[in-house]
Amino acid sequence: MTRDPLEKELEALELPETPGNIRSRIGCAIESNRGGISGRSEWRNSLLKAAAAGLSVAASVLVAIWVIHGHLDRSTGLPRPVATAIKGDMGEDHLNMHMTLALYMQAQSKTGAALDSMLNADAARPIGVSRGPMLRAGSQSLDDLEY
């Protein structure tokens, strides 16, 4: 491809040399800037180290708190789920027991009649006597309470 003569002519022109004072000004500015960058990077490194140390201490404190107060489930204050102990066979005693899901399922797994029997017995039980654990545990019934 033939080059454009005008392009060749322009390229052949010699541009003025970069003045020496500009070169020295640039050199000084780069040197001083380098010093500034070096100082800034030292300062930044110190800041990063301090931040890392702070984070380590905070993490240690959090771990210590966690170990002392137990894991998160306890810290919520909610009661932990406890498996209900089920006695071997469900006889007449079940009438004196609380209706629990386990009992319900146990009765359901036997026969429909057993389940109906348990539900009927539970429904027929006086409320104050056998349903509320606080009342059942004590000697009072709802009728005994004074208002």
Add this chain to the structure above:
Amino acid sequence: MADVDDWNQWLDRHGRTLMLLARQWTANADQAADAMQEAFVRFWSRRQSALDPTAYLYACLKRAAVDQHRQVNRRRRRERAVAREEGVDHWLNVSDAIDPRIGEIEAALRELPEDQREVLTMKIWGRLTFEQIGTALEISPSTAASRYRYALEKLRVMLGAKEGVS
């Protein structure tokens, strides 16, 4: 001291073109020198994060020159007019030239629109690709190429060099 050698090499390679551009973009040689220094220091401190350091160097100069322009906008116009009238602050080596053709070329360059002249300068004397010119000036490479062609055509007309078209 390898860094010092490196920035000297960059300056050796691009300093003349940068200075020519700085003179085009600013009002006088002092402002050009200020823009040049600011641009080169900015370039040197951030060059490693640039995708194309050469294009970034020219972009730094453009930005520095624009900053200068904002700072001394009113004074710039006045001083540029004076500079043109007095014929000082030559862009090319006119004073040493025996051939008057060089003076004609410089005069023609000054008559070009700025957006065409900057592309022509980067292409001819900076040896930048249109891609690099586009990056430096934040225009597309095709726009850069188009401006370059327009600039050459205008120069050709002004210099009476129509016979040079190949």
